[in-house]
Amino acid sequence: MTPPKNGKSKMERTTAADVARAAGVSISAVSRAFTPNASIAKQTKSRVMQAATALGYQPNPLARGLITRRSGMIALLMSEVTNPFYPAVLETFARALSSRGKRIMLFTPGEDEPLEALLPQALGYGVEGVVITSARPTAEMTAACESAPVPVVLFNRTVEGAAISAVGCDNEAGGRKIADFLVESGRKRPAFVAGLAGASTSLYRERGFTAGLTAAGLPTPPRHVGDFTFEGGLRAAEELLDLKEQPDAIFAANDIMALGVLDGLRRVGGLRVPEDVWVVGFDDIAAAAWPSFSLTTFRQPIKRMVAETLRILESSDDGAPVPPSTVLVPGRLIERNSTAG
Amino acid sequence: MTPPKNGKSKMERTTAADVARAAGVSISAVSRAFTPNASIAKQTKSRVMQAATALGYQPNPLARGLITRRSGMIALLMSEVTNPFYPAVLETFARALSSRGKRIMLFTPGEDEPLEALLPQALGYGVEGVVITSARPTAEMTAACESAPVPVVLFNRTVEGAAISAVGCDNEAGGRKIADFLVESGRKRPAFVAGLAGASTSLYRERGFTAGLTAAGLPTPPRHVGDFTFEGGLRAAEELLDLKEQPDAIFAANDIMALGVLDGLRRVGGLRVPEDVWVVGFDDIAAAAWPSFSLTTFRQPIKRMVAETLRILESSDDGAPVPPSTVLVPGRLIERNSTAG
DNA sequence: TGTCGGTTTGCATAGGTTTGCGCAAATTGG
DNA sequence: CCAATTTGCGCAAACCTATGCAAACCGACA
Numbered sequence: 001m002t003p004p005k006n007g008k009s010k011m012e013r014t015t016a017a018d019v020a021r022a023a024g025v026s027i028s029a030v031s032r033a034f035t036p037n038a039s040i041a042k043q044t045k046s047r048v049m050q051a052a053t054a055l056g057y058q059p060n061p062l063a064r065g066l067i068t069r070r071s072g073m074i075a076l077l078m079s080e081v082t083n084p085f086y087p088a089v090l091e092t093f094a095r096a097l098s099s100r101g102k103r104i105m106l107f108t109p110g111e112d113e114p115l116e117a118l119l120p121q122a123l124g125y126g127v128e129g130v131v132i133t134s135a136r137p138t139a140e141m142t143a144a145c146e147s148a149p150v151p152v153v154l155f156n157r158t159v160e161g162a163a164i165s166a167v168g169c170d171n172e173a174g175g176r177k178i179a180d181f182l183v184e185s186g187r188k189r190p191a192f193v194a195g196l197a198g199a200s201t202s203l204y205r206e207r208g209f210t211a212g213l214t215a216a217g218l219p220t221p222p223r224h225v226g227d228f229t230f231e232g233g234l235r236a237a238e239e240l241l242d243l244k245e246q247p248d249a250i251f252a253a254n255d256i257m258a259l260g261v262l263d264g265l266r267r268v269g270g271l272r273v274p275e276d277v278w279v280v281g282f283d284d285i286a287a288a289a290w291p292s293f294s295l296t297t298f299r300q301p302i303k304r305m306v307a308e309t310l311r312i313l314e315s316s317d318d319g320a321p322v323p324p325s326t327v328l329v330p331g332r333l334i335e336r337n338s339t340a341g
Numbered sequence: 342m343t344p345p346k347n348g349k350s351k352m353e354r355t356t357a358a359d360v361a362r363a364a365g366v367s368i369s370a371v372s373r374a375f376t377p378n379a380s381i382a383k384q385t386k387s388r389v390m391q392a393a394t395a396l397g398y399q400p401n402p403l404a405r406g407l408i409t410r411r412s413g414m415i416a417l418l419m420s421e422v423t424n425p426f427y428p429a430v431l432e433t434f435a436r437a438l439s440s441r442g443k444r445i446m447l448f449t450p451g452e453d454e455p456l457e458a459l460l461p462q463a464l465g466y467g468v469e470g471v472v473i474t475s476a477r478p479t480a481e482m483t484a485a486c487e488s489a490p491v492p493v494v495l496f497n498r499t500v501e502g503a504a505i506s507a508v509g510c511d512n513e514a515g516g517r518k519i520a521d522f523l524v525e526s527g528r529k530r531p532a533f534v535a536g537l538a539g540a541s542t543s544l545y546r547e548r549g550f551t552a553g554l555t556a557a558g559l560p561t562p563p564r565h566v567g568d569f570t571f572e573g574g575l576r577a578a579e580e581l582l583d584l585k586e587q588p589d590a591i592f593a594a595n596d597i598m599a600l601g602v603l604d605g606l607r608r609v610g611g612l613r614v615p616e617d618v619w620v621v622g623f624d625d626i627a628a629a630a631w632p633s634f635s636l637t638t639f640r641q642p643i644k645r646m647v648a649e650t651l652r653i654l655e656s657s658d659d660g661a662p663v664p665p666s667t668v669l670v671p672g673r674l675i676e677r678n679s680t681a682g
Numbered sequence: 683t684g685t686c687g688g689t690t691t692g693c694a695t696a697g698g699t700t701t702g703c704g705c706a707a708a709t710t711g712g
Numbered sequence: 713c714c715a716a717t718t719t720g721c722g723c724a725a726a727c728c729t730a731t732g733c734a735a736a737c738c739g740a741c742a
Contacts, residue, residue: 013465015728026692031730038731041690061466062407063728066697071403073446081435082627087428091449094422098451103466105414106447108432110439124354125402125444230631259631267632286423290571290600291608292633356698367722372700379701382720404698407727 014055023051034059065126069149070319075122077107077132079115083228083256084285085300086134089155092306093131100310102128119144129313131155136198137162151313151321155305158200163324167309170328171204171282172211174298175251177333178280179212182249185339187278191247192221193236193257195228202228202253205282209251222247226257233260234268241269248277249339255281255288255297262293262338278339294337304329355396364392375400406467410490411660416463418448418473420456424569424597425626426641427475430496433647434472441651443469460485470654472496477539478503492654492662496646499541504665508650511669512545512623513552515639516592518674519621520553523590526680528619532588533562534577534598536569543569543594546623550592563588567598574601575609582610589618590680596622596629596638603634603679619680635678645670 016030023030025044032038033048052058065071074097078086094104105127107118115135122130130148133155137145142162145152154166182190192209195202210220224239226232233252237260240247250265252258258281265271265279273279281288284299308327316322357371364371366385373379374389393399406412415438419427435445446468448459456476463471471489474496478486483503486493495507523531533550536543551561565580567573574593578601581588591606593599599622606612606620614620622629625640649668657663 013728017728027729028692028731029690032691035730039690044690056461058461058465059730060407060728062403062412063697064730066401066403066407066699066728067730069697081428081432084425084428087422087425087431090428090431090447091422094447094449095451098449098454103462104447104449106431106435106445108435108439108445110436113439120397120399121444124399230627234632263632286571287628291575291604354698358698368699369701369722370720373721376700380720385720400700401698404727405700407698407729408700410727 013060014057016057016059018055019048019052019057022055023048031059069126070128071126072101073103073105073125073127074313075105075107075125075127075130077115077118077122077130078134079109080134080228081108083134083254084287085255085283088285089133089302089306092302093309096306096310116141116144119148123148123150128319129153131309131313132157136196136200137164148321150319151316153309153312155309156201156300158204158326165312165322165324165326167305167312167327167329168201169298169300169305169331171201172208173328174282174331174333175205175208175210176212177208178251178282178298179209179216181333181335181339182251182278182280183212183216183218185278187249188218189245189247190218190221190249190251191240191243192223193226193233193240193250193252193261194223195226195253195257197225199228205253221251226252226254226260228254228257230256230260230263233257233262234264235260237261237264238268241265241271246277249280250277251280251282253282255283255285255295257281258295258297258338259287259293262295273338274340280339284334288334289336296336296339297334299332299334301329301331354401355398357398357400360389360392360396360398363396364389372400410467411469412467413442414444414446414466414468415654416446416448416466416468416471418456418459418463418471418476420450420476421569422449424475424595425628426596426624429626429643430474430647433643434650437647437651457482457485460489464489464491469660470494472650472654473498477537477541478505489662491660492657494650494653496650497542497641499545499667506653506663506665506667508646508653508668508670509542510639510641510646510672512542513549514669515623515672515674516546516549516551517553518549519592519623519639520550520557522674522676522680523592523619523621524553524557524559526619528590529559530586530588531559531562531590531592532581532584533564534567534574534581534591534593534602535564536567536594536598538566540569546594562592567593567601569595569598571597571601571604574598574603575605576601578602578605579609582606582612587618590621591618592621592623594623596624596626596636598622599636599638599679600628600634603636614679615681621680625675629675630677637677637680638675640673640675642670642672 016027020027020030030048032040033045061072109115129150130152142159145164156168158166224236226236250261252261262279281295281297284297288295288297357368361368361371371389373381374386402413450456470491471493486505497509499507565577567577591602593602603620622636622638625638629636629638
C-alpha cells in the first residue's frame with residue numbers, strides 16, 4: 001500500500017552510485033565499506049552505512065560475483081531427496097550456510113538429465129564450492145571434479161583412486177561394529193540387505209560387516225538388494241523369509257530399508273522383532289526412533305560431517321581447489337528395541 | 342588426467358569472445374545465437390553453436406542476469422524441512438524446474454535470522470520468482486511480497502486480505518470431507534489435533550472439520566496442539582487418553598502428527614487402531630502407506646500444486662508480478678486400515 | 683618547516699553478457 | 713532492372729561492483 005520511500009520506481013534497485021551520492025563519497029568508498037577489512041576510515045564507513053540503510057541498499061551479489069567469481073553460493077548436487085537422511089543433511093547444510101551469509105543452490109537432475117551436465121552448470125554460476133551427495137560419480141565426472149576451479153567435496157561417497165575430497169562416516173568400521181555386536185549377542189545367522197549396486201556406502205558397510213562375521217567364524221551372510229528404498233526393504237524381507245535357513249538377524253545398509261524389512265517381517269511374515277529376528281539399520285533417521293520401530297542403528301553424525309565438509313570448502317581462502325583430503329567421522333551404534341532381548 | 346582441449350588455463354572460463362573469434366563472427370552474433378527467437382541467420386547460428394560446443398562454452402548466467410534481471414533461478418523460502426511433506430515438495434519443484442533449465446535457490450532462515458530478511462536477499466540475486474512455503478507471513482512480510490518486482494507465490498499457505506498469489510489444497514473441504522466420512526461411518530466422539538498455532542493450513546482444516554461435525558449434530562471436538570511434529574502427536578495422544586470420554590476417532594492436521602498419535606495410542610496407551618480408535622491424517626506422506634501405519638489420510642496433490650505454482654510464476658512473460666490469484670487444488674481421501682472396520 | 687611512512691580516497695578499468703541503433707545485404711514485388 | 717522492405721550483423725553502451733594504482737592526506741619526527 002505504502003509507496004517506496006525513495007522517489008525511484010520500485011522496479012529499479014538502489015545502486016552503489018545512489019549511496020555514494022547520498023553520502024558524498026565515491027562509489028569505491030561504498031564498495032570498500034561493504035568489503036570486510038578493506039582500507040577505509042571508520043568515519044566514512046559509518047557515513048556510507050548510514051546512507052545505505054536509509055536507502056535500503058545492499059550490494060548486488062550478481063555484479064559482485066561477476067568480478068570476484070564468488071557469488072556467495074554453494075552448489076548442492078543431490079539426486080535422491082526421498083530418503084529422509086538427505087533432507088536432514090540438506091537442512092543441516094542450509095542452517096550452517098545461512099548463518100555464514102551463504103546460500104544453497106540446489107541441483108537435481110531432471111527427467112533425462114545426466115548428473116555430469118550439472119557440474120559445469122553449477123560452476124557457471126560462480127559457486128564457491130560444490131557438494132555432491134548421493135551419486136555414483138562416473139569416470140567422466142571425477143575428471144570434471146578434479147579440474148574444477150573451486151573445491152569439490154563428495155558427501156557420504158568416496159571414489160577410490162580419485163583426487164577428490166570426500167567426507168563421510170566410517171562405513172566399514174560401522175559395518176564391522178554391527179557384526180561384532182550381533183556376534184557378541186549370540187546371533188548365528190545374520191543376513192545383509194544391500195543398497196544400490198555400486199554405491200560406495202553400501203559396499204563399505206557390507207565389507208566391514210562380512211569381515212566381522214568372518215572373523216567370528218561365521219559364513220558370508222546371505223544377501224539381497226534393496227535399492228535403498230522402503231519397498232526394496234519389504235521385498236528383501238519377503239525373500240529372506242523364503243530361505244531354508246531363516247536369518248536371526250538382518251542388517252540393512254540404510255535405515256529406510258531396515259524399516260521396510262522390519263515392517264515386512266512383521267506384517268507380511270508374521271514374525272516378531274526382536275523375539276524372532278533382529279533388525280539393524282544405518283543412518284539413524286528420525287523414524288528409527290519412533291516407538292513402532294525403535295530401530296537399532298548406526299548413527300551418522302550429520303552435524304560433524306557437514307561441519308567437516310564446510311571446513312574443507314573454506315580451507316582455501318583464495319577460492320582455489322585444495323589438495324584432496326578424505327575425512328571419516330566416527331559414528332555410534334544406537335541400541336534400541338529391534339535388537340533387545 | 343587429460344589436459345583441457347583449449348590452450349587456456351583451466352582457471353578461466355571460455356567467454357563469448359572466444360567463441361566469436363573461433364566462429365569468425367561478432368560477440369553479438371554469439372549472444373543472439375543463444376537467445377531464443379532472436380534475429381539471426383540459420384547458417385551463422387549453426388556455425389556459432391558448433392564453435393560453442395567445441396570450446397565448451399555456455400553463457401555466464403551471472404553476466405546475463407546482471408542485464409536481463411533474470412538469473413534463471415527461483416527462490417524457495419522454506420523454514421522447516423523435517424516434516425517429510427516438504428522434502429517431497431522440494432523434490433517435485435526441483436525436478437519440474439530442472440527440466441525447464443531453471444535452478445532452485447534455497448533460503449532457510451539461520452539461527453536468529455528472521456524470515457523477512459530473506460526476501461530482499463532473494464530479490465537481490467535476481468531470482469525470477471519466489472515461492473514461500475511453510476511460514477506464517479507477518480504484516481511486514483506481506484507488504485514486501487506485494488511490492489516485489491517478481492511474482493511471489495505462497496505455497497500451502499494463505500493470507501486473507503493480502504494481494505499475494507497462493508496455491509494450496511482445499512484444506513477446508515478436506516477437513517469437511519474427513520468429518521463427513523467419520524460421521525457416516527458412525528463415529529460419535531471425534532477429536533482434533535492441531536498444528537502450529539496460527540498456521541493457516543491447520544486453521545482451515547479444523548474449520549471444515551468442526552463444520553462437518555456440527556452439521557451432523559455432534560459437539561465441537563476436543564482439541565490438542567501437536568505443533569506439526571511426531572512428538573507433538575505422541576503427547577496429544579497421551580492427553581487425549583486422559584479425557585473422561587475417550588474419543589473414538591482422531592483427526593490430526595498433518596500426517597506426521599497422525600503417525601505420532603497412532604504410535605502413542607498403540608505403544609503408550611495400549612489401544613488398537615482401528616478397533617478401539619480411528620486415526621486420520623492429512624498430506625499422504627510416504628510413511629502413511631507403510632504397513633505398520635496404513636494411515637487413512639487426505640492426499641495433497643503435490644504435483645498439481647507445484648504445476649499451478651509454476652504456472653503462476655511463469656504467467657508474466659516480462660517478469661513483472663502478476664495480479665494475485667488463489668488456486669485451490671482439490672485433494673482426495675485415501676482410505677487405509679487406520680479407519681477400517 | 684621539510685620529509686617520510688602509512689593510511690584513505692578516487693579514477694579508471696575489468697568482468698561477460700544483452701540490446702538498441704545504424705548500415706549493408708538479401709529478398710520481394712512490380 | 714529498380715525501389716521498397718525485410719533481414720542480418722557489428723559497434724558501443726549498459727548492467728553494477730571490485731580493485732590496482734596513483735594521488736592526496738595525515739601525523740610525526742628530524
